[in-house]
Amino acid sequence: AQSVTQPDIHITVSEGASLELRCNYSYGATPYLFWYVQSPGQGLQLLLKYFSGDTLVQGIKGFEAEFKRSQSSFNLRKPSVHWSDAAEYFCAVVGGGYQKVTFGTGTKLQVIP
Amino acid sequence: SAVISQKPSRDICQRGTSLTIQCQVDSQVTMMFWYRQQPGQSLTLIATANQGSEATYESGFVIDKFPISRPNLTFSTLTVSNMSPEDSSIYLCSAPGTGGTEAFFGQGTRLTVV
Numbered sequence: 001a002q003s004v005t006q007p008d009i010h011i012t013v014s015e016g017a018s019l020e021l022r023c024n025y026s027y028g029a030t031p032y033l034f035w036y037v038q039s040p041g042q043g044l045q046l047l048l049k050y051f052s053g054d055t056l057v058q059g060i061k062g063f064e065a066e067f068k069r070s071q072s073s074f075n076l077r078k079p080s081v082h083w084s085d086a087a088e089y090f091c092a093v094v095g096g097g098y099q100k101v102t103f104g105t106g107t108k109l110q111v112i113p
Numbered sequence: 114s115a116v117i118s119q120k121p122s123r124d125i126c127q128r129g130t131s132l133t134i135q136c137q138v139d140s141q142v143t144m145m146f147w148y149r150q151q152p153g154q155s156l157t158l159i160a161t162a163n164q165g166s167e168a169t170y171e172s173g174f175v176i177d178k179f180p181i182s183r184p185n186l187t188f189s190t191l192t193v194s195n196m197s198p199e200d201s202s203i204y205l206c207s208a209p210g211t212g213g214t215e216a217f218f219g220q221g222t223r224l225t226v227v
Contacts, residue, residue, distance in 0.1 A: 032215075034215065034216075036218075041223075042220065042221075043205065043218050043219060043220035043221045044156075044205070044218040046215060046216075046217070049215055090155065090156070092216075094215075094216070100146060100158050100161060101146070101156075101158070101207065101216045102158075103155045103156045103157075104155060105154075105155045106155050
């Protein structure tokens with residue numbers, strides 16, 4: 001069965017600092033990987049996705065993520081965090097072909113001035 | 114992309130009552146999904162709703178508690194039955210986009226049971 005681990009429950013960064021959110025997945029074949037963001041009281045917004053090809057994918061709001069098969073990881077990065085990035089971030093995996101989405105436990109990002 | 118409209122956006126309900134949540138997709142989709150997000154938790158899949166067949170429930174969720182309807186390819190409902198305070202959560206519906214390679218979500222229904 002597929003699974004996703006986000007080892008960091010909370011992360012606090014200063015505005016303007018760089019950010020990396022960790023995600024490790026477990027899946028037998030090549031997975032479809034996603035990062036979603038959920039702002040307080042809001043639904044889920046897709047930041048970026050990886051299916052195949054270039055292992056460094058660019059998303060919205062200046063985010064990028066790198067797929068590393070050898071490490072079963074799909075970490076999310078942003079070079080300079082803005083106060084509006086404070087939210088909860090979910091890594092997710094979908095099996096080959098469209099199936100149910102399995103979410104990680106989420107990482108809450110706090111941005112301090 | 115798919116645009117998903119969900120209502121109500123929030124509700125406060127008395128224990129023992131039931132609430133039906135509606136989900137409308139702006140395109141035809143074969144599969145729709147219902148998730149629960151308990152306070153401070155991640156999203157957990159409740160069931161997969163295929164048009165023309167019974168919904169498939171995940172472990173820990175049963176049809177008597179969470180009956181689902183899927184009358185056509187753009188619409189689904191989830192009912193939370195005989196509610197208790199433990200059912201207080203955000204409920205989200207989801208549908209795949211074109212090509213079936215990503216999931217789009219409604220804004221969610223924030224349910225509080227008192």
